[in-house]
Amino acid sequence: MKIKTVAMPEDRMNESHYLSAYWKKMFRTASEKSVSDIHIEPNEPEPGKMAVRFGIMNSLIIYDIISDSDTIPSYLNRLEYICGLDVTRKHVRQDRSIELPSFKSRYRVSYGPPSSMDPESIVFRVIEEKALPDLDRCYLPGHFEQDLKEFLKMEQGFFITTGPTGSGKSTTCQAALMSIDRKTKKVISLEDPVERSLPWVRQYEITPTFSWEEGISTILRQKPVVCLIGEIRDSKSGFAALEAANKGHLVISTLHANSVSDTYKQLIKKFKFDYLDIQSVSLCAAQRLVQILCPHCRVKNMERGQYRKGQGCDMCQHLVPGVSGLRPIFEHCFRPTEDDVEEFRQSGIFPVRSTLRQELRKLIDQGLADYTTENMFG
Ligand SMILES: [Zn+2]
CATH class of the missing domain: 3.40.50.300 (P-loop containing nucleotide triphosphate hydrolases)
Known part of the structure; x- marks a missing residue:
């Protein structure tokens, strides 16, 4: 029952698309800064905005706040596409492991469905295959x-x-x-x-x-x-x-x-x-x-x-x-x-x-x- 890590096709982050370029830049920054997790949080810090935060050494730091409420669903859709999440099953929890070959990064993706209070949220946790704990x-x-x-x-x-x-x-x-x-x-x-x-x-x-x-x-x-x-x-x-x-x-x-x-x-x-x-x-x-x-x-x-x-x-x-x-x-x-x-x-x-x-x-x-x-x- 080991989870298979799926390598995501590079063209999903084709930079000619401005939304792909945004997420590609985010993944690149996350990889450079050795973050342990990435949190995508619509409705934070307030309705109509979306926070993107990085987990570094047990603290969360704000990477970006997207303030244009009309485009937030498009940002989310593009990210879900990049990660290969099943967009027809948005009402259920989804977990998968993905690899982004261009950044040599592996992530555990957890998709939390919308609740009565908040839209969906997505959390990425870095999978470190190399360093087994000793x-x-x-x-x-x-x-x-x-x-x-x-x-x-x-x-x-x-x-x-x-x-x-x-x-x-x-x-x-x-x-x-x-x-x-x-x-x-x-x-x-x-x-x-x-x-x-x-x-x-x-x-x-x-x-x-x-x-x-x-x-x-x-x-x-x-x-x-x-x-x-x-x-x-x-x-x-x-x-x-x-x-x-x-x-x-x-x-x-x-x-x-x-x-x-x-x-x-x-x-x-x-x-x-x-x-x-x-x-x-x-x-x-x-x-x-x-x-x-x-x-x-x-x-x-x-x-x-x-x-x-x-x-x-x-x-x-x-x-x-x-x-x-x-x-x-x-x-x-x-x-x-x-x-x-x-x-x-x-x-x-x-x-x-x-x-x-x-x-x-x-x-x-x-x-x-x-x-x-x-x-x-x-
Ligand atoms: Zn110092």
Whole structure:
């Protein structure tokens, strides 16, 4: 069920047509600026306009606002034609992978049908086929890396990593899968959507007719040693994942939560796990991506001896001004004990090695992160 990437014919972006020229220029700029995603949003920032925004390092920046309301449908139609979307099925969600050979770019295109409030929207996410995530190059903090590698050697177990959208959860999960000897072990993933093709991983994708629950039972029948369940959405899929982890599989999954304590609270309240069940979650982590300051233009606060983001310089301005990259930080708990669970039951706080706040503080003290973001995690 791997998604085939379709190479779009070059003539769809023939520059003699002004609409094609517009989109061609946009794709060229996106490719030059190494954006991670492109958002086409009719009715933004107000009715009669259309915003085109680029995602760069977890922030959206405005590429253009089209203000001529009469021509917006033509812009959209031309873009849908360029991407090979089915214009006769404008009322349904469409997902496809395309390649634009002239820019050496591959995109995952998600078409959202019109709602009662807004017209259709289109989001492109860059598919990076070349760089497969590698645990040794993810800048994982030492104590977390050690426990994650320990987990990956286990015969069975359950790893849940949590965080908001854009916190790097899927990269962590994919890097964990890539570190497993997949030639000798059966590895299966269930994702929504499949973001990139992973060698020696059987990848399944959730569709309107293939649910999480159905997906989990399908993959478990194929006797995997390791399975990635993209996201736990409800108690049925949560229990199916837990059962798999208790019956000899190594299960890796994600959840939308803010912290390790919040994850366990959700498992109990929303997904109806009991206190014994949560002890089966062998490794639970919460993660965020932190902007790392450009060392050439960061600004020192003499009183504090710490740094904040600079205005941008020749070394960093091709991306976000003042920022040279992103680095993940984690709080986690590995192999929770009965005492840990008891402490959580009484206080509502799960003991972790080091909190997200403490981890951010370390980066600030090293001059790597902006001290004004210190209170980001409360
Ligand atoms: Zn700089």
